[in-house]
Amino acid sequence: MTWLPRLRLALLILAVVVLQTTLFSAGLRVFGVMPDLGLVLTVAVAFYLGPERGAAFGFLTGLAVDVFLSTPLGVSALSFSLVGYGVGVAQGGLVRSSRWVAPIMGAVGGLAGGVLFVAIAALAGQDQLLALSSVRVILVASVYDALLAFAAFPIARWATRATGGEVQSWSGSAAVGR
Amino acid sequence: MDNADAIAAQVVEGAPSNFEFTVQIGKGESDGVGVDMPVVTGAGLVGRVLEVSRDRATVLLVKDPQSGVGVRIEKSSAPGVVKGRGDSDTLRVDFVDPNADVTKGEVVYTSGQQNSSFPAAIPIGTVSKVTKAHGDLQQDVLVKPLVDFSHLDYVKVLRPPPGR
Numbered sequence: 173m174t175w176l177p178r179l180r181l182a183l184l185i186l187a188v189v190v191l192q193t194t195l196f197s198a199g200l201r202v203f204g205v206m207p208d209l210g211l212v213l214t215v216a217v218a219f220y221l222g223p224e225r226g227a228a229f230g231f232l233t234g235l236a237v238d239v240f241l242s243t244p245l246g247v248s249a250l251s252f253s254l255v256g257y258g259v260g261v262a263q264g265g266l267v268r269s270s271r272w273v274a275p276i277m278g279a280v281g282g283l284a285g286g287v288l289f290v291a292i293a294a295l296a297g298q299d300q301l302l303a304l305s306s307v308r309v310i311l312v313a314s315v316y317d318a319l320l321a322f323a324a325f326p327i328a329r330w331a332t333r334a335t336g337g338e339v340q341s342w343s344g345s346a347a348v349g350r
Numbered sequence: 351m352d353n354a355d356a357i358a359a360q361v362v363e364g365a366p367s368n369f370e371f372t373v374q375i376g377k378g379e380s381d382g383v384g385v386d387m388p389v390v391t392g393a394g395l396v397g398r399v400l401e402v403s404r405d406r407a408t409v410l411l412v413k414d415p416q417s418g419v420g421v422r423i424e425k426s427s428a429p430g431v432v433k434g435r436g437d438s439d440t441l442r443v444d445f446v447d448p449n450a451d452v453t454k455g456e457v458v459y460t461s462g463q464q465n466s467s468f469p470a471a472i473p474i475g476t477v478s479k480v481t482k483a484h485g486d487l488q489q490d491v492l493v494k495p496l497v498d499f500s501h502l503d504y505v506k507v508l509r510p511p512p513g514r
């Protein structure tokens with residue numbers, strides 16, 4: 173990967189952390205729930221860059237978010253990384269592309285990421301997250317993530333271009349092999 | 351306006367995650383805020399200071415499942431521990447004597463027992479539901495908080511009295 177996409181991705185991580193800890197935590201909530209911007213962007217980046225780079229981006233984004241949380245450091249990093257890897261693997265099996273790929277992957281990624289976060293945090297001693305209220309939060313957040321995916325995918329596409337070939341196209345053009 | 355016993359602070363941010371029940375206030379170490387100091391509004395108890403940096407502090411709300419506050423129920427003076435229930439709009443009081451006469455509408459106050467971070471007599475909420483089954487070791491008491499956590503603008507951080 174050349175330096176320009178890396179710089180764009182680094183700026184994206186910075187933007188995610190700023191937006192998540194200010195704008196969305198302060199007020200842009202739906203039924204009291206905010207989206208997981210870092211997770212949505214990880215899904216989008218993994219969609220274009222594949223499993224390994226998707227996992228790496230997820231790890232770095234999750235770590236940046238973890239710094240601001242009171243849960244053990246690394247919980248978001250691990251859950252985002254796993255989701256990034258899974259999305260990267262799954263997108264390789266997509267034969268047809270459709271305008272609904274982004275919101276569907278945003279929702280599924282949000283769901284998987286939320287469940288993984290709760291499970292990993294519980295393993296790390298945060299038993300209080302194993303509650304029915306967490307289910308509601310994860311479901312609402314995944315719907316919000318699906319909506320944000322409409323914006324996240326074009327942004328990720330812009331950030332990852334000039335990497336030597338996109339792995340999959342969201343808007344319907346032919347995929348370029350690597 | 352600050353006085354010797356309390357530090358007024360503005361709530362500047364909400365929780366950065368869906369699984370945390372905290373707020374950030376715009377006062378920190380340089381203003382005299384310290385870890386475990388109680389945080390209140392005119393309505394009642396908000397929580398306690400969880401982390402503090404030079405100019406900001408994170409407040410753990412009483413609705414967070416990690417929060418626990420020693421309390422007394424108004425009329426019966428029954429002791430208990432208020433625990434947060436996360437997303438729910440009620441708190442739970444644990445360890446209430448099954449023989450205590452607890453009724454709906456009673457006010458629940460901090461007990462301020464020895465070594466507690468919270469001074470006595472800060473109102474937390476009112477009893478909204480009492481359930482007791484024969485043979486139970488404690489009553490199930492739910493409390494509706496007096497503080498509206500969705501509209502926190504200004505709070506006060508209580509300084510401990512000298513010598514504490």
